[in-house]
Amino acid sequence: MEKSKQITGGEFIVKETEAKDIFIPEEFDEEQNMIAQTCRDFLETEVFPNLDRIDQQEDGLMPEILTKAGELGLLGISLPEKYDGFEQSFVTSMLAGDVMGAAYSFAVAYSCHTGIGTLPILYYGNDEQKGKYIPKLASGEWKGAYALTEPNAGSDANAGKTNAVLSDDGKHYLLNGQKMWITNSGFADVITVFAKIDNDRVLSAFIVERNFPGIVFNPEEKKMGIKGSSTRQLFFNDCKVPVENLLGNRGQGFRIALNILHMGRIKLGGNVLGAAKHAINQSVQYANERKQFKMLIGSFGSIKHKLAEQVIKNFTTESAVYRASYNVDQYVEQSLEVMIKEKATIDAYAQLAVEAAILKVAGSEALDYIVDENVQIHGGMGYSAELDVDRGYRDSRINRIFEGTNEINKILVVDTVLKRGAKGYFDLFGEAEKAYKNLVSLSGTPELEDDFYAEKKRIIGNFRKIALFLIHATSEKFQRKLMYEQEILNNIADIIILLYVSESSLLRVEKLENIKDAEQIKVYKDIIDVFIYDASGRISKFAKDAIYSFAEGEIKDMLVKGTNYYTLVSGVNTKEARRRIADKLIDDNKYNF
Amino acid sequence: MRVFVCLGNVPDTTTKVKFTENNSVFDNTGVQWVINPWDELALTRAMELKEDSGSSVEKVTVITVGTKSAEPTIRKALAIGADDAIRINAEPTDAYDVAAKLAGVLKNEDIGFVMCGIESCDYNGSAVGGMLSEFLNLPSVSSVSGIEVKGEKVSVSRTIDGGKEIISIDTPFVAIVQKGISIEPRIPAMRGIMMARKKPLNVVEVPDTEVLTSHKSFELPQPKPPCKIVNPENVKELFDLLQNEAKVL
Secondary structure (H helix, E strand, C coil), rough: CCCCCCCCCCCCCCCCCHHHHCCCCCCCCHHHHHHHHHHHHHHHHHHHHHHHHHHHHCCHHHHHHHHHHCCCCCCCCCCCCHHCCCCCCCHHHHHHHHHHHCCCCHHHHHHHHHHCCCHHHHHCCCCCHHHHHHHHHCCCCEEEEEEECEEEECCCCHHHCCCEEEEECCEEEEEEEEEEEEEECCCCCCCEEEEEECCCCCCCEEEEEECCCCEEECCCCCCCCCCCEEEEEEEEEEEEEHHHEEEEEEECCCHHHHHHHHHHHHHHHHHHHHHHHHHHHHHHHHCCCCEEEEHHHCCCHHHHHHHHHHHHHHHHHHHHHHHHHHHHHHHHHHCCCCCHHHHHHHHHHHHHHHHHHHHHHHHHHHHHHHHHHHHHCCHHHHHHCCCCCCHHHHHHCCCCCCCCHHHHHHHHHHHHHHHHHHHHHCHHHHHHHHHHHHHHHHHCCCCCCHHHHHHHHHHHHHHHHHHHHHHHHHHHHHHHHHHHHHHHHHHHHHHHHHHHHHHHHHHHHHHHCCCCCCCHHHHHHHHHHHHHHHHHHHHHHHHHHHHHHCCCCHHCCCCCHHHHHHCCCCCCHHHHHHHHHHHHHHHHHCCCC | CEEEECEEEEEECCCCCCCCCCCCEEECCCCEEEEHHHHHHHHHHHHHHCCCCCCCCEEEEEEEEEHHHHHHHHHHHHHHHEEEEHHHHHCCCHHHEEEEEEEHHHHCCCCEEEECCCCCCCCCCCCCCCCCHHHHHCEEEEEEEEEEEEEHHHHEEEEEEEEEEEEECCCCCEEEEECCCCCCCCCCCCCHHHHHCCCCCCEEEECCCCCCCCCCCCCCCEEEEEECCCCHHHHHHHHHHHHHHHHHC
């Protein structure tokens, strides 16, 4: 990896990035592509033929498929070689998660096992704990899970009541309490469980084995989707956990939980890509086969609009996902001189907390759109349970809920940016004030650039200015009470999300100029044209919704004027652009962007 | 003994086939290349034989005629488990050319047996295996659906009309294999993928072969006409359509 610039999470809010500094999926090397192909082959042979059996939770099937994934080494891609893993980059593990994301319920089991089921022990375990558990989790001999949520502690994770007290002989912690929505709990052998020791204010984490005495597993929950994913409640009744199974230090649990959530959010961004591409393939293949009025439905403008929009949403999310994922690798690389890899990796997730929350929200919203239109393109057949289209629709919905709801994540986007600014990670408040003060000098109409990329960068720069002057205006107005203005925070978060996704997508296409020929690049420019035009309209709306919610008089007028000025973009013939995007999809008969 | 598996580098079977230059050249823009499925099954069987402690197969080498662009396909074979690979650095033109070039290298090797897929899934010529055995002056068995190696003894089985024949054969020979040689191709495991980059991939040059054929043009099949649905009670209409429109009765 080339020596890269210091990675500071969230800095994009004040600073442009250049195309050469981002990673794009077209840069996967041969080995990464081979790993992706192995994942695809695995799904074709082990998962897709068994989707009904998986969703019926046939006894032993899910762990059996996980074991087979382990035999191929797919559970240890990013784990250290020392613990029988393959020590691949974060980007590679994201690529595997991306492909596996197409696997409906199996995708959840896989993601849970390789992510929250394994990594807390890798990152926070001592040598004995890692040596005991990681090789077995890497091979799939043991399956992993993670128990944080409780009936009264969901988004507010630290409100958990599960309690741990030291036994009289000092050899065990006795766990008492209840956990719910625990993925893989029907078969997991090792579970990271969070509980408060004595009357601690904060959580601690414990490695709990399934056969420790005192754990009761409720029957499987009945769910809207991911029906094949095992989800149960756990009850701990004086569950005896050896003292050596305390994970990390006493009171470190909440920090562990938060950092693992940051990781889970980035990973979710990868997972939804695979599910999205799978749904887009279903959509286009049906559109290329189904005839009405003696014409293939793919030839109708309404259907082309949907197909193109599916492509745009996936392409843009994907651009953001791999940009941020590579930043994780870069950050780890930069930190290795001063810390061990596990610590560097967990620090990288925390560093990229803003990007992680963005990917989580943007990815889950994109997928929900894509699977919804997949149903719509299929019409009655989409509503029928005969194809897998309904399964994809139902399974998608959880992505907006787990790994922190999208609502929590949107607030986190703004909150984290503000905190980073206050801590001096970057000059947020200086830049925000500058953007705000600059508003008075705006007059006339903005000068447009001739060059495609220069013009789009100008527009994206304007998105940045809108986010910044809103941060300044709302911080001034509400001071410390800004966090109570969730609706306004949502508006600002939506703008920041569009800023990051727009910039990532534009830089990807700019970099693609070196890879694709002039004819091939056109359709990518169409994607950018439509997305940025669309983003301008949406940002204008979000900004005004926010402004009308708090500003008055001259300030209100100035902010609205600034919004209008900065969201003024040249018109785009989105109909023709979308048709060209759809035509490529239709011609390829699969997502091949 | 050392087994050679000939690999074809072919377009993925879901590729949308297009031609350029007046329909005389296959348009490989955006095409994903894979191991010819019959060759992949042959490789799987070769690996099984190598892993079988009762067999004397000790080494599996894959060999292909192709430019550098074929290397991802070759490395996949190494990831599946082949010990080493030979790439004959040339753009394959036709079956004669491929067979001659393969023979140009293999004639100098100590061969246990050579495995070739019965055909490639792009041009389906079914000719390389037979020509290769001629060039090497070795016996060949075609349509092989099973190979057993017990110590140094090799027997092959072929599916014949209504049954199966089993032939014992002396090495070296060329086995032209078809489906059934192994159940399904192996998926490269992470360990194999990691090891593939460390395995030898020898690039060799051989003299050009005389060009005996050239493509004049390709024709794509006509698009399928729309399906006609006949009411089950209307047998007369069905007969009428089959007789007068489809003209199959």
